[in-house]
Amino acid sequence: MATTIMDALFQRTLEDLIKQSRLNLIPEPTFLSRSLDEIRKELRATDLQTKSIALRKLCYLSSLYHVDMSWASFHCIECMSSSSFAIKRIGYVSASQSFDEGTPVLLLATHQLRKDMMSSSVFDSGLALGCFSLMANGDLAKDLCNEVFALLGSSKVLVRKRAIGVTVRLFEKYPDAVRVCFKRLVESLESSDSEVLSGAVSVFCELARKDPASYLPLAPEFYKVLVGSRNNWVLIKILKVFARLVSLEPRLAKRVVEPVCEVMRRTGAKSLVFECVRMVLSSLSEFESAVRLALEKVREFLQDDDPNLKYLGLHALSIAAEKHLWAVLENKEVVTKSLSSEDVNIKREALRLVMAMVSEDNIVEISQVLLNYALKSDPEFCNEILGSILSTCSRNLYEIVIDFDWYVSLLGEMATVFHCQKGEEIEKQLVDIGMRVKDARPELVRIARGLLIDPALLGNLSLHRILSAAAWVSGEYLEFSKSPFELVEALLQPRTDMLPPSIRAIYLQSVFKVLIFVASSNFMERDLNSVSFHQSSAIPGETSKGESIINLLNLVESSVTPLLGSPDVEVLERARNVVGLVELIRNEMSIQEQNEELGFLKLVNLLNDAVSEDLGPVSWNAPDRVSLPDGLILRDNLKELDAVLGGIELPSSSPFSVGVGSLFGEKTDATSSDSRVIEDLEVTNESNESTSLLSEHRRRHGLYYLPSEKSTNGAYDYPPANDPKSEEAGTSGDADDLVKLATQSFVSKKRPSNAKLRPVVVKLDEVDAVPVEQKRAESNDNLLSDAIREILSAGEAARGIAGANTFPPEESKENSRPIKSSSRKGKHRSHHRKEKDSSHSGKQERDREGNSRSRRHGDGRRTRERAGDSASVMAVATIVPDFLLE
């Protein structure tokens, strides 16, 4: 004991700790670890006072130095139970800072919380409620539900308003609490005490944010508040509530619009004015006079010197832009002026508005102005401008672009903007336009030439993607190129070393195309010459052409040959192709005197045909739209394929492998897989061969394969590339398909990870993980809204009987009994709870369910309410007319 007293006497307080930290005598890590050691030791003391001071220090360190304090959770509970308020407070404060739903000692806190909540001291219950609101989990909420209910009726304002605030967390964690507490919460809306009222309104605002439809029946109560209250805070919140309700129930708008305008005219508080403006512009936009009034206020905001108001004014305009574009046009000057503001927020908002004003007629001027402006502004904003131009122009397949020559040259100009980081997007659009817009191709090739020929651009990393597009475009649409020779020089210039291999490969592929083009046109010509213009074959032009071809071949050979040692397979392969072709042409030219080039000519022509065939844009779900040819039984075929393929995986269903990359490399892959599926045995033979090659390879180099060797089994587990089921269901809407696809892949995911690493598979997992989670969250939300709807409909029925706004007592008694909801979701949840809470025997559960079911059968209205969850809005709407007709 003596040591404890000594410890207590000489214990460092928080102040000492802070002082020491400020002195900077020792480096921070040492300071932290020393202090933590000290705190650990002190926490072991039996004396609560010492403990609380230590805890307080720990709290400080945790909050400002981000030290983990979860290990001290038990000490928090100890301090919470102290009779001294100072110590109790420290306990609660540290608990609210460090606890979360999963903290194991939370169970121990239940009793203490209950005791303090019901304490006669306002401060005690305040602490307990505050703590509860931060850390309550389902069990705690369930256990303390009745206490909160009691406090909701407390005569002390301080306690009551806190209890009201706590209900948000309570409902979220334990939806059944609605049946107990909701009535009192609604009553608080009519409270004469403004603090209680504002608490209640805030709670409804928060609740309505998640699920507005459930609160439509409360519209009359809200309306009373809207008309009656003079409190700005309350009005802001109630406006937010109404903004959400009105979007669900248009008839409400008529009732609300007048009071809202009234508030807007009356108040001097900017926050409230802005809230009104936002509401009118977003939810009441069909009321002309209200919109005009709101825009008047917006103009005042825009004229204001305060950047905050200016920003909010612009923000309001962008809300209005959707339905009232004229409002933006009216303020065009302010908007364009704001573009040059030094405030990022204002600039951004102005940019958004400028883009909203863009139309077919002014796109050229606006883009030019913006581009010039981008050149002058800081890198970040410059890219934002470029990004918004790109996205606006490409919207709906370049809907607003009429002059594609202009647009293509704009893209080229963008590429040369110094800070440009939008390479990927520009690349995509260049290729896309090339494929979609035939008429733009000559200009496209011209721009591409300009980009390729400039050696300076190769040094800029962010431009590489654009260059790859340029290389592809100029190879693909070679016929528009003025000088293929120059193009080859550009494609093979020494600085192309700086390109990443994937883009290098595209460059080489373009060289390949040029070679074929040159060869075929040259030989064709010569062919013609030899037949009909034999005499003139000796003119100088001819020989010079031959020479230039030889020069070309030499150039290509000399610069491509080093690439034969490239470690990158793509580059290597293409380099080989090119070198092979060069040799072929050489041979051919050396024996040109003999007229035996017919075979070669054929080959060149074939290649030329293959290369110059137009590639069209491919929709990512195109494979789904292929109709089933007659006589093809897809399922059988797939099975056979699976069996034959053995160790090979099919490239998985293409919908997920979108991307520009597929245009170049993977494309051939994907199409070949499709043809593999649809076509015939010859192909399968081929793949069979490759299978055996692969397994041979695996046998020899098993070391380098992934550890699990059940590859043959693994391959069977892959979903077939084109699942017949999803094909059949193709008509049932995109969303359904997505869900189905997701669940399918979810099932297939469970297979052991012997599946070799394939990016596409990973993608599938990512895709399906999200919807599953969403679904879960949804169901939790639904519990709450179900509960609230049930309560409200019951209340409504009661109101019908009593003819008053208050609930008759017997009804409320029924409400306050925790009822197991027996809807589909209720069942699901009770199942879930059973695992957690062993006190509920299955029999009880069934009894209750039976009870409530029979009750529901008696109550026609409620049954109707529950009939369809999806139609819930409609169901609730049936209640509202009373108010609307008032």
Next chain:
Amino acid sequence: MIKAAMVISAQGKPRLARFYEHRTVDEQQDLVRRVFSVLSCRAENVSNFMEADSIFGPDSNLVYKHFSTLYFIFVFNSSENELAMLDVIQVFVETLDKCFKNVCELDIVLNYDKSPKISHYICMKYIRLAHLILNGILYQGQSKVRSLVMETNSAEILRSVEELSKLEAASSAISLVPKPVSSWRSR
């Protein structure tokens, strides 16, 4: 709903960080750092909003005010009004000023780094106030905020603070801790 409230010094050190959605300490540290890295790049005399969706998740707004060497930051969702939150910051700061009654201490709030000695107490009191005021704002007494927003000012908060300190002093007087130590605190 308010998601977080922070006070960060101009050097990027958190002076107060309260999160009303549970975050682990590592997350907290990360959030503070990211917020500060954005804020520190912003010029003076610009609007007091910051896009926070990328840092705090969807449906997040952030307002801040820069007083001398301190950034006061509030993060909230769409249930709150931006201008009202700015008012809240204003009154929060005013309340802090009033809590440290004499002018000298008021100066400390504003010139935090010039007088490190006394600023310890401010640090500490930030914490205490924060719990009181911020908890009040968020989950319980919207009333407090109401009074804040109406700018009928912070007298009420001040009163609660005093009551609370009295209560604390009373309860700690019984303890074994010598009086001088606790009187330090209330100085």
